[in-house]
Amino acid sequence: MSLSVPQKILDALTDVVMPRLKPAPKAAETIRIGDFDLPVYRTGALVIGSGAAGLRAAVEMKRRGVDVTIVSQSAWGGTSACSGSDKQTLHTANTKDQGDNFQAMAEAIRAGGAMDEDTAYIEAVGSVRAMASLQYLGLPLPQDHLGGTLRYQTDHDEVGRATSCGPRTSRLMVKVLAEEAIRLDIPFFNQTTAIKVLKNTQGVTGLLAIRPKESTDANPYGLAVFPCSALVFAAGGPGEMYRDSVFPNGCFGTLGMALEAGLELTNITESQFGISTRREGFPWNLSGTYVQVIPHIYSVDGDGTERHFLADYYRTTQEMASNIFRKGYQWPFHASRMLDFQSSLIDLAIFREGQKGRRVFMDFNRNPEPIDAPFSLERLDSDVADYLRSAGADHALPIDRLRHMNPLAIELYKRYKVDISADPLEFAVNNQHMNGGIAVDTWGRTNIPGIYAVGEASGTHGATRPGGSALNAGQVFGTRVAEHIGAAGTARAPSQSDVSGAAATAISNVTGHRKSDSPLTWKDIRADVQARMSDHAGILCNPADVSDALTDARALNTRIHDLGIAVARNAEMVRAVQWQQMALASEAVLAALDHYIAKGGGSRGARAICDPLGESLPMSVQGPLPEVRFRTEREADKNSQLKVRLDGTNFVITDVANRCYDGDKSFFERDWPAWLTGDIYRSGVEASC
Template sequence: MSLDVPQHILDALTDVEMPRLGAEPEFAEHVAVSGQRLPAYRTGALVVGSGAAGLRAAVELKRRGVEVTIVSQSAWGGTSACSGSDKQTLHTANTADRGDNFQDMARAIGAGGAMDADTAYVEAVGSPRAMASLQYLGLPLPQERLGGILRYQTDHDEIGRATSCGPRTSRLMVKVLGAEAIRLGVPFFNQTTGVRILTGADGAEGLLAVRSKARGTDNPYGLVLFLAPVLVLAAGGPGELYRDSVFPNGCFGSLGLALEAGLELANITESQFGIGTRREGFPWNLSGTYVQVIPHIYSVDADGAEHHFLADYYRTTQEMASNVFRKGYQWPFHASRMLDFGSSLVDLAIFREGERGRKVFMDFNRNPLPVPDDRPFALDRLDDDVRSYLTNAGASQDTPIARLRHMNPLAIELYRRYKIDIATAPLEFAVNNQHMNGGVAVDVWGRSNVGGIYAVGEAAGTHGVTRPGGSALNAGQVFGTRAAEHIAASGRAARPCRTGAGGIPEAVSAVLALARPGSRLTLRGLREEIQARMSEHAGILCVPDAVRAARAGARALSGRIRSEGIAPDRPSEFARLVQWWQMALASEAVLAALDFYIARGGGSRGARAIRDPGGDAVPRARSGSLEAYRFRAEDPAHRDEQIRVRLDGETMHLSLHRNRECDAAARSFFERDWPAWLTGALYD
């Protein structure tokens, strides 16, 4: 039976109209500093970022009576609102289908290593609450006739804990949470970019930010102050780190901002890379049904000649087509899956075509061409898991586009909205950076090492080496709630008017010193240098000596910026100028951690293969061993620890921390443990 969904339903799930923001509050006071007059606003808690995680934190804080304010560089313009995949995943405990328990889910979340066991359990046990509250707010998660949530299998997920309301799942999450924040009257300052965290002896004191609306003769760069004893960092990941990226443009995250404030980062060696369309057009992940319908993948050289390059890697048409399908639920590149003709051999092949200067395309109007000397593609000649999935889905149509139209018409509609009709033309794509698994090191309440500063969502380092697809959306909801609970219980945010202003002159001087009209360093030059270095030396394939050289180059660039500053073309570029300085810091931190990991004998794990002529693992292609890509195997001992990075003066200080444990045998007891809840002792 063909899936027939009316056009108005497809439109509603694809063109998601976002809520309209209310009027912004007035700045009630001004502070004179460095010859400028800066508007100032006081609040109990300041949430930096307006994605799904930040909005969750703001909503839960407001519900608990905390005076909370949101600042955002671009409302509804971040990763949550603008990114996704074929049927973007929300990963939660599966209690409606095959059964599950929280300890099993926690083990799955932390299976890749470098993951705190207590954090994994918190995410697992908090997932039903997160999902149910989103449904209450209006998130249209699909149900079966008896009320169970429809589920499917996703990356690093063998149980089937994934659910979705289409390619715009996270945008729909932002919509319902944003509408709730507006309904609750949470103040929202849009077009506001945080540039320096203010701290004092007791921790957080606020945020120095830039607003174009505040620019004037007595404030040429539009600096403003938000004075608050609590900050929640929720500004997403460092999307601008890589040239080859599926992040929306302008996603800088807050890693550099955090480093300057003395916050410790964890696991920033760990990222996700996978196939997707380039950010120059419409950046989008090509996971799920985009590849499960098994389109023809080919490359085109400078002369316009087509190359059926995957046929050079796989031994049979069946093996090649089955591994293209598996990219649907094995979407991220994983070093070990390059072996034994696995699914990440597809990523390696695509990456090599890019190195040759060829463009790679996905054609949904053609089935895969056969491997030379083998039989043609046929749906009844696929590996058992692939054939079973397509049979159960009723996807027996003759062409990939017909199978896609049957299995997920929203996937076609989405690209049409951006003037790309994959039903009529091939789709260009590449291997891109997609997600930072590391971030600010936090405890089970989302607290950083600096008092009053919390981190949630992709800003927080709550993931290990790998994570099930969609668990990042779940983690943001769980930790947004957890942070709000802890902030409300601590009482720290109940004192907005007592916030001091001791560090303001130093913060203003530090950011103003970055802008130097005579500098040889420009924003365009910084972007090209940072992104090229990261894409070429910290992507899916890393060479130890090259990583070490890249680390030295990043450190040298940071030194040049400190001594020479950056040349702004105009005052309106000032926020970007500071962000590119912070991106230089983030790049240096990532490369320092990666070099530290490799120098300690770190092997290939997760998103990165460490190329090594003496390595004990080598991918094989149809023609034989790919010796140039021989790599080190992972050292299992490294799974039990995390690499932490902290900026100490001008030096990246690196340290090792053992993963926190969680006693799986511990049992709560109602009468014994209830007083800790009643008195708030559990928050200590």
């Protein structure tokens, strides 16, 4: 049996056409700063980024009477619009066998540790509102005939809290939020790259950006100034930091700019890595049904010889096939899952094939080749067999199982000229998400007054998280940031701040990096940073290599400071700034990682800390794998986070205990006045655990 879904429905869920933007407003004034004439765009609140989290913040602010503006390097070009965010993890109070409560969901969200307990509870409570409002805007989340939301199990989720509109879930979220932003007539400045925060002793005053459309003889770089009273970082994560990445091209994030502004970062040691197709072609995570249909996985060497390399790791065909399936809801690499022949042994095997110069493929027209016995749907572990049986996926070949379980998975690649129904699919282990970012409190506030962070730009996710919960977090905190800014009342009208002094300093800093005789180009910096991060800060981290990588990263930033960056054309200035800031951010990540390892930190989340004295030794069918012996995570490390800030040219790293939440102690008559008077928005940070 195959599911019968009309082609037009598949097309609508795959080819998601984004709305056209209205023209950006014209500048009402200009200011003269040094040799430059700069356009000025005043606003109450400014959102950096046009992904799902940033759009949510903008829409919710506009509804609360805030004068809000959006700037975006590339509208609909970020991870939530272009990458493989195919689900949202939400509260599941819908059926008896999948019942839920907010505290249980919060415990699941923060189970990996290094996450504030109050933040996890906020995300759990807010998920109901996030889902309902997205449905109101038109997001087609699937329901049964009685109105219950269809759910399934995902990464780090034993309850089954995930729901999905198909592989384009996050793009559909961006679409409905963008349509609402356009309806609300929110000014949108596309092709506008944020480069410097403007501030004074009281807090934020604005932003310096590059808008190529503004380029003139008196403004050769296209600089523009955006005075504002509130600034929201929502430009995603540092996707360009790694050579091996599933981020869409051009995703820089804003961590370097945040460090330069004096913002504190947290958990930047924590990322996600997993199997996906590379961004050189069509970047997409190969989770869910792509692996649950159990395709054949093999490698090809330089001579074209095909290798059944997983047979070097697993003991039986059943064990191998069952763990290929489990990558569907155990997608991120996790060090502990290399043990006992679990699913991350697959990630390790693929990673090592890549290190040997071999290309890795999955073939949906072949079942896995045998190890001890031929592959059979009758010989699978019980959890795998039960799932496929419930799904009715008893077809002979993986492609037919995929066509039955998720035809959209096939359609998606076809849109990018890859027909997985006919040809094998090349893939690798790639960087996919940074769980850390800018440190925020329960209202999304940073350590600088007037500056907020949401989505992947914020560091709210902890060491691990349920798949899809990052999308939910962006929606929840986008709303909370809007509530806080709206309640403050300082951004209801365009800012009238005098930003000329701060802008002059920022411009001097930016132009000071341009030196025509420098041997460094932004392409040199890109190659250096990406190779170092992928080779020494990926899924396997050796303490000595990390320390050496940090030394090299510091040396690169010293060279940038001393030599500047050669910019052949004025239009390249934006890339020069972005790579200068990315080099700074990469040093911050390595500094935090080196600090964590030197203090005895163990393997957690995305990285195995390899150590010949480590307690954990992965095994393969051929015996122990001593080169990947690793330290186990110390339980105490789950209770804190590493905070990082820039002090001059040095990074200050501190270990801060997670904030606590000890249960819902609200009482209506006692607590209602705080809501009525707005005292809830003036609450301070909760105590540490």
